[in-house]
Amino acid sequence: MIMIKAEHIYKKFGTLEVLQDVSLEVHKGEVISVIGPSGSGKSTLLRCLNHLEKINKGSIQIEGSYIAGEDAHGKKLSIIKKELSITEKEIRLTCKKIGMVFQNFHLFPHKTVLQNIIEAPMTVNKMSKAEAIKEAELLLQKVGLLDKRDVYPSQISGGQKQRVAIARALAMNPDIMLFDEPTSALDPELVGEVLTVIKELAKDHMTMVVVTHEMAFAREVSDRVVFMDQGQIIEDASPQKLFTDPDHPRIKTFLEKMI
Amino acid sequence: MDYIINITTAILKGSVNTLQLYFVVVLFSVPLGAAIALGKLSKSKWIQRAVGIYTWVFRGTPLLLQLFFVYYGVPILLRNIGAATGMPLSVSIKPFAAAVITFSINYAAYMAEIFRAGIESIDKGQYEAAKVLGMNYWQTMTRIIIPQTIRRVLPPTCNEAITLVKDTALVAAIAMPDLLRAAKEAVTRDFTITPFIIAAAVYLVFTSVVVVVFGKLEKKYSIYE
Protein backbone atom coordinates (compact mmCIF):
# COMPACT_ATOMS: atom_id res chain seq x y z
CA MET A 1 0.00 0.00 0.00
CA ILE A 2 1.28 3.44 -0.92
CA MET A 3 1.08 5.74 2.10
CA ILE A 4 2.63 8.87 0.61
CA LYS A 5 2.80 9.72 -3.05
CA ALA A 6 4.33 13.06 -3.92
CA GLU A 7 4.59 13.73 -7.64
CA HIS A 8 6.66 16.45 -9.27
CA ILE A 9 6.16 18.96 -6.50
CA TYR A 10 7.53 22.47 -6.72
CA LYS A 11 7.70 24.94 -3.88
CA LYS A 12 8.79 28.56 -3.97
CA PHE A 13 9.30 31.04 -1.16
CA GLY A 14 8.98 34.32 -3.01
CA THR A 15 11.41 33.86 -5.87
CA LEU A 16 13.48 31.22 -4.08
CA GLU A 17 12.91 27.77 -5.57
CA VAL A 18 13.09 25.49 -2.57
CA LEU A 19 11.69 22.29 -4.07
CA GLN A 20 12.06 21.54 -7.75
CA ASP A 21 10.36 18.54 -9.25
CA VAL A 22 10.50 16.36 -6.18
CA SER A 23 8.78 12.98 -6.29
CA LEU A 24 8.63 10.53 -3.42
CA GLU A 25 6.75 7.34 -2.76
CA VAL A 26 6.54 5.76 0.66
CA HIS A 27 5.02 2.35 1.20
CA LYS A 28 3.38 1.00 4.31
CA GLY A 29 5.86 0.11 7.02
CA GLU A 30 8.80 1.74 5.27
CA VAL A 31 11.29 3.89 7.08
CA ILE A 32 12.75 6.60 4.85
CA SER A 33 15.62 8.79 5.97
CA VAL A 34 16.08 12.13 4.29
CA ILE A 35 19.60 13.50 4.40
CA GLY A 36 21.43 16.32 2.68
CA PRO A 37 23.13 19.65 3.25
CA SER A 38 21.55 22.51 5.15
CA GLY A 39 19.08 24.51 3.08
CA SER A 40 18.52 21.72 0.57
CA GLY A 41 14.78 21.65 1.28
CA LYS A 42 14.44 18.65 3.62
CA SER A 43 12.22 20.39 6.15
CA THR A 44 10.18 22.04 3.44
CA LEU A 45 9.51 18.70 1.79
CA LEU A 46 8.34 17.24 5.09
CA ARG A 47 6.16 20.27 5.79
CA CYS A 48 4.53 20.01 2.37
CA LEU A 49 3.67 16.37 3.04
CA ASN A 50 1.38 17.30 5.92
CA HIS A 51 0.14 20.58 4.53
CA LEU A 52 2.06 22.92 6.80
CA GLU A 53 3.21 24.45 3.52
CA LYS A 54 1.26 24.68 0.28
CA ILE A 55 2.95 23.59 -2.89
CA ASN A 56 3.07 25.60 -6.11
CA LYS A 57 2.90 22.70 -8.54
CA GLY A 58 2.61 18.93 -8.51
CA SER A 59 0.47 16.73 -6.32
CA ILE A 60 0.51 14.91 -3.01
CA GLN A 61 -1.63 11.97 -1.98
CA ILE A 62 -1.83 10.50 1.48
CA GLU A 63 -3.19 6.96 1.50
CA GLY A 64 -4.85 7.68 -1.82
CA SER A 65 -6.48 11.00 -0.86
CA TYR A 66 -5.24 14.18 -2.43
CA ILE A 67 -4.14 16.91 -0.06
CA ALA A 68 -2.62 19.02 -2.80
CA GLY A 69 -2.45 19.03 -6.57
CA GLU A 70 -4.79 17.93 -9.31
CA ASP A 71 -7.15 15.05 -8.85
CA ALA A 72 -7.99 12.44 -11.50
CA HIS A 73 -10.47 14.83 -13.13
CA GLY A 74 -7.92 17.59 -13.47
CA LYS A 75 -9.46 19.63 -10.68
CA LYS A 76 -7.01 21.88 -8.91
CA LEU A 77 -6.65 21.20 -5.22
CA SER A 78 -5.09 23.49 -2.69
CA ILE A 79 -2.30 24.86 -4.78
CA ILE A 80 -1.27 28.40 -3.99
CA LYS A 81 -3.23 30.95 -6.00
CA LYS A 82 -5.33 28.26 -7.60
CA GLU A 83 -8.94 27.68 -6.82
CA LEU A 84 -9.55 25.34 -3.91
CA SER A 85 -11.86 22.54 -4.73
CA ILE A 86 -10.94 20.55 -1.69
CA THR A 87 -11.80 22.11 1.64
CA GLU A 88 -9.37 22.75 4.45
CA LYS A 89 -11.54 20.43 6.50
CA GLU A 90 -11.07 17.50 4.13
CA ILE A 91 -7.35 18.12 4.05
CA ARG A 92 -7.26 18.23 7.83
CA LEU A 93 -9.08 14.93 7.99
CA THR A 94 -6.55 13.31 5.68
CA CYS A 95 -3.62 14.87 7.50
CA LYS A 96 -4.85 13.46 10.79
CA LYS A 97 -3.30 10.21 9.61
CA ILE A 98 0.10 11.89 9.79
CA GLY A 99 1.91 12.58 13.04
CA MET A 100 4.78 15.03 13.16
CA VAL A 101 7.68 15.57 15.52
CA PHE A 102 9.61 18.85 15.34
CA GLN A 103 13.22 19.66 16.00
CA ASN A 104 12.21 22.00 18.84
CA PHE A 105 9.52 19.73 20.31
CA HIS A 106 6.82 22.44 20.47
CA LEU A 107 5.26 20.92 23.56
CA PHE A 108 2.45 22.96 25.10
CA PRO A 109 4.24 24.67 28.00
CA HIS A 110 1.09 25.37 30.02
CA LYS A 111 0.11 21.71 30.10
CA THR A 112 1.66 18.85 32.02
CA VAL A 113 3.21 15.92 30.19
CA LEU A 114 -0.02 13.96 30.51
CA GLN A 115 -2.18 16.92 29.48
CA ASN A 116 0.00 17.43 26.40
CA ILE A 117 -0.74 13.88 25.32
CA ILE A 118 -4.49 13.75 26.06
CA GLU A 119 -5.26 17.20 24.60
CA ALA A 120 -5.79 16.24 20.95
CA PRO A 121 -7.48 12.87 21.55
CA MET A 122 -9.99 14.68 23.76
CA THR A 123 -10.60 17.90 21.82
CA VAL A 124 -10.21 16.54 18.29
CA ASN A 125 -11.35 12.93 18.61
CA LYS A 126 -13.80 13.61 21.48
CA MET A 127 -12.34 10.72 23.43
CA SER A 128 -13.41 10.50 27.06
CA LYS A 129 -10.89 11.78 29.57
CA ALA A 130 -10.58 8.43 31.33
CA GLU A 131 -9.86 6.61 28.10
CA ALA A 132 -7.44 9.27 26.90
CA ILE A 133 -5.52 9.04 30.17
CA LYS A 134 -5.39 5.27 29.95
CA GLU A 135 -3.89 5.42 26.45
CA ALA A 136 -1.55 8.24 27.39
CA GLU A 137 -0.17 6.23 30.27
CA LEU A 138 0.53 3.30 27.97
CA LEU A 139 2.36 5.64 25.60
CA LEU A 140 4.32 7.19 28.45
CA GLN A 141 5.34 3.74 29.53
CA LYS A 142 6.44 3.00 25.98
CA VAL A 143 8.69 6.08 25.89
CA GLY A 144 9.83 5.43 29.47
CA LEU A 145 8.40 8.56 31.07
CA LEU A 146 5.48 7.41 33.17
CA ASP A 147 7.12 8.94 36.25
CA LYS A 148 7.08 12.39 34.56
CA ARG A 149 3.33 12.20 34.00
CA ASP A 150 2.41 15.27 36.05
CA VAL A 151 5.33 17.63 35.53
CA TYR A 152 5.46 20.56 33.14
CA PRO A 153 7.68 20.51 30.04
CA SER A 154 9.94 23.16 31.57
CA GLN A 155 10.94 20.64 34.22
CA ILE A 156 12.28 17.89 31.96
CA SER A 157 15.34 17.48 29.73
CA GLY A 158 15.38 17.93 25.97
CA GLY A 159 15.53 14.22 25.34
CA GLN A 160 12.55 13.69 27.61
CA LYS A 161 10.67 16.51 25.89
CA GLN A 162 11.20 14.91 22.52
CA ARG A 163 9.97 11.56 23.83
CA VAL A 164 6.83 13.29 25.16
CA ALA A 165 6.39 14.93 21.76
CA ILE A 166 6.57 11.50 20.12
CA ALA A 167 4.03 10.11 22.59
CA ARG A 168 1.78 13.11 21.93
CA ALA A 169 1.87 12.44 18.17
CA LEU A 170 1.27 8.71 18.66
CA ALA A 171 -1.79 9.42 20.82
CA MET A 172 -3.66 10.36 17.65
CA ASN A 173 -2.98 6.89 16.24
CA PRO A 174 -1.26 8.10 13.07
CA ASP A 175 -0.51 5.78 10.15
CA ILE A 176 2.54 7.82 9.23
CA MET A 177 5.10 9.64 11.36
CA LEU A 178 7.24 12.51 10.10
CA PHE A 179 10.34 13.52 12.05
CA ASP A 180 12.21 16.74 11.30
CA GLU A 181 15.68 16.41 12.81
CA PRO A 182 14.28 15.06 16.07
CA THR A 183 17.68 15.00 17.76
CA SER A 184 19.36 18.12 16.38
CA ALA A 185 18.39 20.32 19.33
CA LEU A 186 19.65 17.82 21.89
CA ASP A 187 22.90 17.51 23.83
CA PRO A 188 24.88 14.55 22.44
CA GLU A 189 24.28 12.41 25.51
CA LEU A 190 20.50 12.72 25.07
CA VAL A 191 20.37 11.73 21.39
CA GLY A 192 20.44 8.00 22.07
CA GLU A 193 17.26 7.83 24.16
CA VAL A 194 15.23 9.51 21.40
CA LEU A 195 16.70 7.36 18.63
CA THR A 196 15.90 4.27 20.69
CA VAL A 197 12.22 5.26 20.76
CA ILE A 198 12.21 5.81 16.99
CA LYS A 199 13.90 2.45 16.44
CA GLU A 200 11.17 0.82 18.53
CA LEU A 201 8.59 2.39 16.24
CA ALA A 202 10.45 1.03 13.23
CA LYS A 203 10.31 -2.44 14.77
CA ASP A 204 6.52 -2.02 15.10
CA HIS A 205 6.45 -1.26 11.34
CA MET A 206 5.37 2.34 11.66
CA THR A 207 5.65 4.15 8.34
CA MET A 208 8.16 6.94 8.90
CA VAL A 209 9.99 9.71 7.10
CA VAL A 210 12.90 10.96 9.17
CA VAL A 211 15.00 13.99 8.30
CA THR A 212 18.25 13.44 10.15
CA HIS A 213 21.93 14.20 10.43
CA GLU A 214 22.54 10.93 12.33
CA MET A 215 24.16 8.87 9.61
CA ALA A 216 24.66 5.73 11.70
CA PHE A 217 20.98 5.80 12.62
CA ALA A 218 19.88 6.37 9.02
CA ARG A 219 22.02 3.47 7.92
CA GLU A 220 20.73 1.16 10.61
CA VAL A 221 16.97 1.69 10.50
CA SER A 222 16.10 2.93 7.03
CA ASP A 223 14.68 0.90 4.21
CA ARG A 224 15.60 3.72 1.85
CA VAL A 225 17.69 6.83 2.15
CA VAL A 226 16.84 9.92 0.16
CA PHE A 227 19.57 12.47 -0.52
CA MET A 228 18.47 16.03 -1.20
CA ASP A 229 20.54 18.79 -2.70
CA GLN A 230 19.39 22.25 -3.82
CA GLY A 231 15.72 21.39 -3.75
CA GLN A 232 16.01 18.11 -5.58
CA ILE A 233 16.20 14.47 -4.66
CA ILE A 234 19.43 13.47 -6.33
CA GLU A 235 19.44 9.89 -5.08
CA ASP A 236 16.88 7.57 -3.54
CA ALA A 237 18.45 4.21 -2.71
CA SER A 238 18.97 1.52 -0.11
CA PRO A 239 21.24 2.53 2.78
CA GLN A 240 23.92 0.07 1.65
CA LYS A 241 24.04 1.59 -1.80
CA LEU A 242 23.80 5.21 -0.74
CA PHE A 243 26.36 5.01 2.03
CA THR A 244 28.92 2.80 0.29
CA ASP A 245 28.53 3.41 -3.41
CA PRO A 246 26.40 6.46 -4.24
CA ASP A 247 25.93 7.34 -7.89
CA HIS A 248 26.40 10.99 -7.23
CA PRO A 249 29.87 12.32 -6.41
CA ARG A 250 28.35 15.13 -4.32
CA ILE A 251 26.94 12.54 -1.92
CA LYS A 252 30.40 11.07 -1.41
CA THR A 253 31.81 14.48 -0.52
CA PHE A 254 28.91 15.11 1.86
CA LEU A 255 29.31 11.76 3.60
CA GLU A 256 33.05 12.21 3.99
CA LYS A 257 32.43 15.53 5.73
CA MET A 258 29.79 14.00 8.02
CA ILE A 259 31.96 11.10 9.21
CA MET B 1 -14.04 62.48 64.91
CA ASP B 2 -17.74 62.31 64.20
CA TYR B 3 -17.15 64.62 61.29
CA ILE B 4 -14.58 62.29 59.80
CA ILE B 5 -16.90 59.32 60.19
CA ASN B 6 -19.75 61.20 58.55
CA ILE B 7 -17.61 62.33 55.65
CA THR B 8 -16.10 58.88 55.21
CA THR B 9 -19.57 57.34 55.12
CA ALA B 10 -20.64 59.82 52.45
CA ILE B 11 -17.51 59.14 50.40
CA LEU B 12 -17.93 55.38 50.71
CA LYS B 13 -21.51 55.74 49.53
CA GLY B 14 -20.16 57.51 46.47
CA SER B 15 -17.63 54.69 46.10
CA VAL B 16 -20.42 52.19 45.59
CA ASN B 17 -21.21 53.89 42.28
CA THR B 18 -17.52 53.95 41.41
CA LEU B 19 -17.19 50.24 42.14
CA GLN B 20 -20.32 49.34 40.20
CA LEU B 21 -19.04 51.26 37.22
CA TYR B 22 -15.62 49.63 37.59
CA PHE B 23 -16.86 46.06 37.58
CA VAL B 24 -19.41 46.51 34.83
CA VAL B 25 -16.73 48.08 32.64
CA VAL B 26 -14.32 45.21 33.33
CA LEU B 27 -17.09 42.75 32.52
CA PHE B 28 -17.75 44.36 29.12
CA SER B 29 -14.33 45.59 28.04
CA VAL B 30 -12.35 42.37 28.51
CA PRO B 31 -14.45 40.13 26.21
CA LEU B 32 -14.93 42.99 23.76
CA GLY B 33 -11.17 43.61 23.75
CA ALA B 34 -10.52 39.91 23.15
CA ALA B 35 -12.94 39.84 20.23
CA ILE B 36 -11.34 42.94 18.70
CA ALA B 37 -7.89 41.40 19.16
CA LEU B 38 -9.01 38.35 17.18
CA GLY B 39 -10.39 40.76 14.58
CA LYS B 40 -6.99 42.43 14.33
CA LEU B 41 -5.43 39.02 13.70
CA SER B 42 -8.15 38.04 11.25
CA LYS B 43 -7.27 37.08 7.70
CA SER B 44 -9.98 39.38 6.35
CA LYS B 45 -8.61 42.77 5.34
CA TRP B 46 -12.01 44.37 5.98
CA ILE B 47 -12.25 43.17 9.55
CA GLN B 48 -8.66 44.24 10.12
CA ARG B 49 -9.38 47.70 8.76
CA ALA B 50 -12.60 48.11 10.74
CA VAL B 51 -11.03 47.21 14.08
CA GLY B 52 -7.96 49.25 13.13
CA ILE B 53 -10.12 52.37 12.79
CA TYR B 54 -11.83 51.51 16.07
CA THR B 55 -8.62 51.41 18.10
CA TRP B 56 -7.22 54.39 16.20
CA VAL B 57 -10.20 56.56 17.18
CA PHE B 58 -10.65 55.43 20.76
CA ARG B 59 -7.00 55.44 21.73
CA GLY B 60 -6.31 58.63 19.83
CA THR B 61 -8.94 60.93 21.36
CA PRO B 62 -9.45 61.99 25.00
CA LEU B 63 -11.61 59.75 27.11
CA LEU B 64 -13.36 62.84 28.45
CA LEU B 65 -14.30 63.89 24.92
CA GLN B 66 -15.70 60.43 24.27
CA LEU B 67 -17.67 60.64 27.50
CA PHE B 68 -19.12 64.05 26.53
CA PHE B 69 -19.90 62.74 23.09
CA VAL B 70 -21.94 59.82 24.39
CA TYR B 71 -23.66 61.76 27.16
CA TYR B 72 -24.39 65.07 25.44
CA GLY B 73 -23.67 64.36 21.79
CA VAL B 74 -25.64 61.22 21.08
CA PRO B 75 -29.01 62.61 22.30
CA ILE B 76 -28.50 65.72 20.14
CA LEU B 77 -27.58 63.57 17.18
CA LEU B 78 -30.67 61.44 17.62
CA ARG B 79 -32.89 64.50 18.01
CA ASN B 80 -31.51 65.95 14.78
CA ILE B 81 -32.05 62.68 12.97
CA GLY B 82 -35.55 62.61 14.40
CA ALA B 83 -36.22 66.16 13.21
CA ALA B 84 -34.93 65.34 9.74
CA THR B 85 -36.96 62.16 9.36
CA GLY B 86 -40.04 63.28 11.22
CA MET B 87 -39.72 60.51 13.77
CA PRO B 88 -40.00 61.57 17.37
CA LEU B 89 -36.57 60.44 18.50
CA SER B 90 -35.74 61.83 21.84
CA VAL B 91 -33.55 59.98 24.24
CA SER B 92 -31.87 61.01 27.34
CA ILE B 93 -29.08 58.84 28.50
CA LYS B 94 -28.39 58.24 32.17
CA PRO B 95 -24.92 59.26 33.35
CA PHE B 96 -24.18 55.74 34.58
CA ALA B 97 -25.15 54.18 31.25
CA ALA B 98 -23.14 56.78 29.33
CA ALA B 99 -20.13 56.07 31.53
CA VAL B 100 -20.43 52.30 31.12
CA ILE B 101 -20.72 52.55 27.35
CA THR B 102 -17.86 54.99 26.94
CA PHE B 103 -15.44 53.33 29.33
CA SER B 104 -16.15 49.84 27.99
CA ILE B 105 -15.59 50.85 24.38
CA ASN B 106 -12.51 52.87 25.26
CA TYR B 107 -10.89 50.24 27.45
CA ALA B 108 -11.71 47.49 24.97
CA ALA B 109 -9.53 49.35 22.46
CA TYR B 110 -6.58 49.28 24.87
CA MET B 111 -7.24 45.68 25.92
CA ALA B 112 -7.39 44.66 22.26
CA GLU B 113 -3.87 46.02 21.70
CA ILE B 114 -2.59 44.16 24.77
CA PHE B 115 -4.27 40.91 23.77
CA ARG B 116 -3.06 41.20 20.19
CA ALA B 117 0.52 41.69 21.30
CA GLY B 118 0.13 38.78 23.72
CA ILE B 119 -1.24 36.45 21.09
CA GLU B 120 1.44 37.47 18.60
CA SER B 121 4.17 36.75 21.14
CA ILE B 122 3.28 33.05 21.13
CA ASP B 123 5.72 30.96 19.10
CA LYS B 124 4.56 29.89 15.63
CA GLY B 125 5.53 26.35 16.59
CA GLN B 126 2.58 26.19 18.98
CA TYR B 127 0.16 26.75 16.11
CA GLU B 128 1.94 24.15 14.00
CA ALA B 129 1.98 21.60 16.81
CA ALA B 130 -1.77 22.10 17.28
CA LYS B 131 -2.37 21.92 13.55
CA VAL B 132 -0.52 18.65 13.03
CA LEU B 133 -2.55 17.19 15.89
CA GLY B 134 -5.68 18.01 13.91
CA MET B 135 -6.92 20.95 15.97
CA ASN B 136 -8.93 23.61 14.17
CA TYR B 137 -8.54 27.38 14.58
CA TRP B 138 -11.03 27.70 17.42
CA GLN B 139 -9.60 24.74 19.35
CA THR B 140 -6.09 26.03 18.83
CA MET B 141 -6.97 29.49 20.11
CA THR B 142 -9.03 28.46 23.11
CA ARG B 143 -6.99 25.45 24.25
CA ILE B 144 -3.43 26.36 23.29
CA ILE B 145 -2.83 29.99 22.42
CA ILE B 146 -5.08 32.05 24.70
CA PRO B 147 -4.23 30.15 27.92
CA GLN B 148 -0.55 30.92 27.26
CA THR B 149 -1.40 34.50 26.43
CA ILE B 150 -3.09 35.12 29.79
CA ARG B 151 0.17 34.94 31.69
CA ARG B 152 1.82 37.41 29.33
CA VAL B 153 -0.98 39.97 29.28
CA LEU B 154 -1.43 40.11 33.04
CA PRO B 155 1.21 42.81 33.74
CA PRO B 156 0.00 45.29 31.09
CA THR B 157 -3.62 44.49 32.00
CA CYS B 158 -2.81 45.32 35.61
CA ASN B 159 -1.67 48.77 34.48
CA GLU B 160 -4.96 49.30 32.66
CA ALA B 161 -6.91 48.08 35.68
CA ILE B 162 -5.17 50.67 37.86
CA THR B 163 -5.72 53.43 35.33
CA LEU B 164 -9.41 52.54 35.15
CA VAL B 165 -9.77 53.06 38.92
CA LYS B 166 -8.53 56.60 38.47
CA ASP B 167 -10.35 57.26 35.19
CA THR B 168 -13.69 56.59 36.84
CA ALA B 169 -13.26 60.01 38.46
CA LEU B 170 -14.01 61.55 35.04
CA VAL B 171 -17.70 60.84 35.54
CA ALA B 172 -17.78 63.94 37.72
CA ALA B 173 -17.88 65.79 34.39
CA ILE B 174 -21.27 64.32 33.51
CA ALA B 175 -22.68 64.85 36.98
CA MET B 176 -22.65 61.27 38.08
CA PRO B 177 -22.38 60.87 41.82
CA ASP B 178 -19.22 58.98 42.63
CA LEU B 179 -16.41 58.80 45.16
CA LEU B 180 -14.67 61.97 44.07
CA ARG B 181 -17.87 63.98 43.77
CA ALA B 182 -18.91 63.03 47.30
CA ALA B 183 -15.56 64.29 48.53
CA LYS B 184 -15.68 67.48 46.50
CA GLU B 185 -19.15 68.33 47.75
CA ALA B 186 -17.96 68.01 51.33
CA VAL B 187 -14.93 70.19 50.63
CA THR B 188 -16.91 73.03 49.08
CA ARG B 189 -19.55 72.81 51.79
CA ASP B 190 -17.27 72.63 54.84
CA PHE B 191 -14.12 74.44 53.74
CA THR B 192 -11.81 71.62 54.79
CA ILE B 193 -9.45 69.41 52.84
CA THR B 194 -10.04 66.34 54.98
CA PRO B 195 -12.52 64.83 52.47
CA PHE B 196 -9.88 64.97 49.73
CA ILE B 197 -7.43 63.12 51.93
CA ILE B 198 -10.04 60.49 52.70
CA ALA B 199 -10.87 60.17 49.01
CA ALA B 200 -7.19 59.72 48.19
CA ALA B 201 -6.97 56.98 50.83
CA VAL B 202 -9.98 55.17 49.37
CA TYR B 203 -8.49 55.32 45.84
CA LEU B 204 -5.22 53.98 47.21
CA VAL B 205 -7.05 51.07 48.82
CA PHE B 206 -8.75 50.29 45.52
CA THR B 207 -5.58 50.39 43.46
CA SER B 208 -3.71 48.35 46.06
CA VAL B 209 -6.37 45.66 45.95
CA VAL B 210 -6.02 45.59 42.16
CA VAL B 211 -2.25 45.15 42.45
CA VAL B 212 -2.61 42.34 44.99
CA VAL B 213 -5.22 40.53 42.92
CA PHE B 214 -3.06 40.70 39.79
CA GLY B 215 -0.03 39.54 41.76
CA LYS B 216 -1.99 36.47 42.85
CA LEU B 217 -3.17 35.81 39.29
CA GLU B 218 0.36 36.08 37.92
CA LYS B 219 1.57 33.59 40.46
CA LYS B 220 -1.25 31.23 39.61
CA TYR B 221 -0.50 31.42 35.91
CA SER B 222 3.26 31.00 36.19
CA ILE B 223 3.31 27.58 37.80
CA TYR B 224 4.37 26.04 34.52
CA GLU B 225 7.41 28.24 33.96
Ligand SMILES: Nc1ncnc2c1ncn2[C@@H]1O[C@H](COP(=O)(O)OP(=O)(O)OP(=O)(O)O)[C@@H](O)[C@H]1O
Ligand atom coordinates in the same frame (compact mmCIF):
# COMPACT_ATOMS: atom_id res chain seq x y z
N1 LIG C 1 9.13 30.18 5.55
C1 LIG C 1 10.16 30.42 4.71
N2 LIG C 1 10.27 31.59 4.07
C2 LIG C 1 11.29 31.84 3.23
N3 LIG C 1 12.29 30.97 2.97
C3 LIG C 1 12.25 29.78 3.59
C4 LIG C 1 11.21 29.45 4.51
N4 LIG C 1 11.43 28.21 4.98
C5 LIG C 1 12.58 27.80 4.39
N5 LIG C 1 13.07 28.72 3.57
C6 LIG C 1 14.29 28.59 2.74
O1 LIG C 1 14.13 27.44 1.96
C7 LIG C 1 15.37 26.75 1.84
C8 LIG C 1 15.20 25.33 2.30
O2 LIG C 1 14.92 25.33 3.67
P1 LIG C 1 14.69 24.01 4.51
O3 LIG C 1 14.42 24.44 5.89
O4 LIG C 1 13.70 23.16 3.84
O5 LIG C 1 16.12 23.32 4.43
P2 LIG C 1 16.68 22.08 5.22
O6 LIG C 1 17.20 21.14 4.21
O7 LIG C 1 15.66 21.58 6.16
O8 LIG C 1 17.91 22.70 6.01
P3 LIG C 1 18.43 22.41 7.50
O9 LIG C 1 19.27 21.18 7.41
O10 LIG C 1 19.25 23.62 7.81
O11 LIG C 1 17.25 22.27 8.37
C9 LIG C 1 16.38 27.55 2.65
O12 LIG C 1 17.09 28.37 1.77
C10 LIG C 1 15.53 28.38 3.56
O13 LIG C 1 16.16 29.59 3.87
Ligand SMILES: [Mg+2]
Ligand atom coordinates in the same frame (compact mmCIF):
# COMPACT_ATOMS: atom_id res chain seq x y z
MG1 LIG D 1 15.47 21.58 8.27
